[in-house]
Amino acid sequence: MKKFSEATKQQVQAYLELYPKREAALLPILHIAQKEFGFLDEEVELAVAELMDLSPVTVRETSMFYFMFHRHPIGKYHFQVCHNISCTLMGAETILDHLKNRLGIEDGQRTEDGLFSVERVECIACCDRGPAMLVNDQLHTDLTPQKLDDLIKKYDPKRKFEEPGKTEESRSDSR
Numbered sequence: 001m002k003k004f005s006e007a008t009k010q011q012v013q014a015y016l017e018l019y020p021k022r023e024a025a026l027l028p029i030l031h032i033a034q035k036e037f038g039f040l041d042e043e044v045e046l047a048v049a050e051l052m053d054l055s056p057v058t059v060r061e062t063s064m065f066y067f068m069f070h071r072h073p074i075g076k077y078h079f080q081v082c083h084n085i086s087c088t089l090m091g092a093e094t095i096l097d098h099l100k101n102r103l104g105i106e107d108g109q110r111t112e113d114g115l116f117s118v119e120r121v122e123c124i125a126c127c128d129r130g131p132a133m134l135v136n137d138q139l140h141t142d143l144t145p146q147k148l149d150d151l152i153k154k155y156d157p158k159r160k161f162e163e164p165g166k167t168e169e170s171r172s173d174s175r
């Protein structure tokens, strides 16, 4: 089972003392656990349950309900693309396809260099400005393929994009 650092245990204790019921401290403590381990898998859930003296089922139900908790390692830049109705009508699937093509990964995967990951998520409350997504905790709206390319290049200036049938070299040859 995963072990929390002493500093984290003290933080957890402080949260437990803030609330009359232990369950009420679960959300902030899950955030602390995710910060410490990077994601919340079964081992981390068990460690949280033991530390808080809650049932593992209670911890699992809560961690699985919220999309901000991750069950596997994510990239340094985590793209969470809304695929609910308003964003879908505005082209969310095109945005997701473009991202997956550019990064060479599927939903729920991380690039080999650990830099990027992509996940489709439920509504992020920006329905009038879709397609919308979060990159870590930063909101991006009115997405277009060009905006995605600009963002990826901003986070990874050395990244090269391959067009179907063309390489970076062949494009520069034709200029």
Ligand code: FES
Pocket (backbone or CB within 6 Å): 082, 083, 084, 085, 086, 087, 088, 122, 123, 124, 125, 126, 127, 128, 130, 132
């Ligand atoms: S439907 Fe996409 S933000 Fe609400």
